[in-house]
Amino acid sequence: MLKHILIFLGVLLLFIFGSKHIESKELTDNQVKAEVLWQVTQVIDMLQTIEIAEHGDRWVETNNFLGSDPSTAAIIPYFAMRGYAHYWITNNIREDWRWPWLIVTNYLNIDVIEHNHSLGIRIKLN
Numbered sequence: 001m002l003k004h005i006l007i008f009l010g011v012l013l014l015f016i017f018g019s020k021h022i023e024s025k026e027l028t029d030n031q032v033k034a035e036v037l038w039q040v041t042q043v044i045d046m047l048q049t050i051e052i053a054e055h056g057d058r059w060v061e062t063n064n065f066l067g068s069d070p071s072t073a074a075i076i077p078y079f080a081m082r083g084y085a086h087y088w089i090t091n092n093i094r095e096d097w098r099w100p101w102l103i104v105t106n107y108l109n110i111d112v113i114e115h116n117h118s119l120g121i122r123i124k125l126n
Contacts, residue, residue: 025095034102035090039083041109046079047123048116059121 027035052059053070060068066078086105093101 027091027098031090031098031102034099034106035087038086038090038102038106038109041106041113042079042083042086044113044123045109045116046075048113048121049075049079051121051123052116059119 049061049063049066049070050072052061053072053075056069061070062068063070066074070078090098090102
């Protein structure tokens with residue numbers, strides 16, 4: 001799992017630092033924390049998705065973009081692009097929409113993680 005995290009972070013950093021920055025108002029410290037929370041919960045979701053893919057006899061992936069039996073080679077780029085897209089939107093969305101965006105998207109990530117956990121999906125970092 002650690003190698004999956006490192007690959008994911010590498011791809012995400014390439015997207016973030018390789019993108020052209022659009023001029024927008026700076027995020028507040030609390031908005032940065034909310035974005036970091038979203039990125040962390042997304043990594044957890046990614047690791048749960050990899051766990052589902054590696055144990056197809058126990059669980060079936062329900063993400064329509066990935067399909068019912070995705071490979072790790074599909075999962076990591078999908079989550080890296082999703083992470084970059086969220087980061088980009090957070091930085092470029094209208095200032096008065098940032099908090100609703102961050103609250104709703106964090107809630108959705110946490111809800112998915114909790115649902116997966118209730119199904120018995122656990123993350124093993126070995």
